[in-house]
Amino acid sequence: MDSGPRPSAPRLACRAFPPERFLVPRVHLLDPAEGVDYVGDLLVEDGRIAAIGKRIAVDTEVPILDEYTGCWVFPGFVDPHAHLRTPGLEYKEDIASGARAAAAGGYVTVVAMANTDPVVDSGTVASWVLGKAAQDAVVRVGQVGAVSKGLKGEELSEMRELADSGVVAFADDGKPVSDADLLLHALRYARGTGRPILLHLENKSLSLDGVMHEGKWSARLGLRGIPGICESGPLARDLELVRYAVAEEDRLAAARATAGAPASADRGGTPMVHFQHLxxxxxxxxxxxxxxxGLPVTAEVTPFHLYFTDERLRAFDQNLKINPPIRSEADREALIAALADGTIDCIGTDHAPHAPQEKEVPIEEALNGSVGLETAFAAVHTALVATGKVPLARVVEAMTTGPCRVLGLEAPRLAEGAPADFCIVDLDERWTVTPATLRGKSRNCAFLGETLTGRVRSTVVDGARRFERAGGEA
Ligand SMILES: [Zn+2]
Structure with a gap:
């Protein structure tokens, strides 16, 4: 499987902005991976962090952004899971509006899923989307290629061609890969390209037309429930498939070793499989x-599942209808503990824009999903950090180095000479999520009406400000 030519690198595409030169003074700099955690200054020049330290002296012509004094600076967030809806579903979102929403959420990179129209299942479509991102996106966009043609779960997509066009990973997200043989074949091909497969777990024969988590609230509300086993069942099966695929790789590597090659399979650092939205x-x-x-697997959780419980469906709010469903308080607590101890590697938004006619209908008929790029950090900060459940540094890791490790991307960092990719956040700003606070095209947000603490003020990509908001401004 590793005998072919070296796999091509993932491509991240973004509109170029003229680099700026500025100093951000007296901010709390936090980058757990670099051991940075102090109040200091940051100097940006030529697209890079020119200097970082307790106090940086600059000449008089350098603009000083002292409106951010007292804020925090984190490496820019990376979202491994968003639906930007290009091509074909631009009435919900497009690359430009999705990237704007991402920038407003502190994201410097956002990875788009393949369930578009047409599906991103060939190199031609992937290259077209990335070309569009290079023209329109204010933050970096990575594209996922489908595992199966048309997401039908029957035949593999053009995986090698997709990898050569620069996709970062493979996923049929929105749908599970139900056919075990197809998934095993996909695992072999994906390994040859150095990309992980991202899996949406769902036993379709159990979820059916379920609306919410199956439990006491679904019974009380008279809504059809989706049991937890709908996710954990396929997860158990897929872990056994990964175990089988790893044993196969090791057998092949051992056979090669007798011919003089290295004895163990080179897993290249990235996981074989990444489980989406647990x-x-x-x-x-x-x-x-x-x-x-020791299985090469990773996992993700969304801010919705960390913040809400199924009781909130009481109000029949269609924006809280998401897939997998928001579950019980016991599930939420377990997900928080798993994020804290590293069992769950990263936070993905599962930003899923929909038009009013798809959401503002009886809850049984509403499509699944909520937008979430603008609110992700604030929601997690409010529910997990402000309550003392998870340290801020762990949340920052789960939104920066965590997703980058999963996808084999270089993580943004606060270090001299590194690309200037960071966000500036006011951790004390309290704000209520309203339609006016959302920057994307759609308004189907589960957090509408919630008051959150902590808000992104600015996002910098390649040393240029891609998003700026004055304190207190919508
Ligand atoms: Zn999904």
Missing amino acids: SSADSARLVAGAKRD
Whole structure:
């Protein structure tokens, strides 16, 4: 499998802005991976962090952005899971509006899923989307290629061609890969390209037309429930498939070793499989067990599942209808613990814009999903950090180095000479999420009406400000 030519690198595309020169003085600099955690200054020049330190002296012509004094600076966030809806579904979102929403959320990179129209299942479509991002996107966009043609789960997509066009990973997200044989073949091909497969877990014969988590609230509300086993069942199966694929790789490597090649399979650092949007305590327990066994798997959780519980469906709010469903308080607590201890590697937004006619209908008929790029950090900060459940540094890791490790991308960092990719956040600003606070095209946000603490003030990509908001401004 590693005998072919070297796999091509993932491509991240973004509109170029003229680089700026400015100093951000007296901000709290926090980058856990670099051991940076102090109040100091940051100097940006020529697209890079020219200097970082307790106090930086600059000549008089350097603009000083002292409106951010007292704010925090983190490496720019990276979202491994968003739906930017280009091509074909631009009535919900497009690359330009999705990237604007991402910038407003502190993201410097956002990875778009393949469930568009047409599906991103060939190199031609992937190259076209990335070309569009290079013209329109204010932050970097990475593209995922489909695992199966047309997301039909029947035949593999053009995986090698997709990799050569620069996709960062493969996923049929929105749908599970139900056929075990197809998934095994996909795992072999994906490994040859150095890309992970991202899996949406769902047993379709159990989820059916379910609306919410199956539990006491679904019974009380008379809404059809989706049991937790709908996710943990396929997860258990997929872990066994990964175990099988790893044993196969090791057998092949051992056979090559007798011919003089290295004895163990080179797993290249990236996981074989990444589990998207975990929603249940059982799923977290299964992933923890797999990691103890050394399986090359990673996992993600969304801010929705960390913040809400199924009780909130009481108001029949369609914006809280998401897939997998928001589950019980016990599930939420287990997901928080799994994020804190590293069982869950990263936070993905699952930003899923929909038009009013798709959401403002009876909850049984509403499409699944909520937008989430603008609110992700604030929601997690409010529910996890401000309550003392998870340290701020762990949340920053889960939004920066965590997703980058999953996708094999270089992580943004606060270090002299590094590309200037960071966000500036006011951790004390309290704000209420209203339609006016959302920058994307759609308004279907589960957090509408919630008051959150902590808000992004500015996002810098390649040394240029891509998003700026005055304190207190919508
Ligand atoms: Zn999904």
